[in-house]
Amino acid sequence: MADRYRDLGIAARSITHNLGEGYVPYFFEVYGLKRVDRRKVEFFQLMDEFF
Numbered sequence: 001m002a003d004r005y006r007d008l009g010i011a012a013r014s015i016t017h018n019l020g021e022g023y024v025p026y027f028f029e030v031y032g033l034k035r036v037d038r039r040k041v042e043f044f045q046l047m048d049e050f051f
Contacts, residue, residue, distance in 0.1 A: 005037065009044030 008031070012024045028036045 003040070003044070005040040006044045006047075008033075009041045010048055012041055013045050013048075 008028070011027065015023050015027055025036075
């Protein structure tokens with residue numbers, strides 16, 4: 001099984017890099033997340049650095 005936050009963390013980092021940090025909350029809203037677990041987003045962003 002997978003954790004969707006793995007993909008969301010990478011997407012958030014890409015959006016920040018390409019468009020700016022201000023677009024990340026909008027992305028999560030459009031994705032349909034009512035509450036974003038920022039710790040999981042940051043965790044998977046850090047884990048991605050290993051690969």
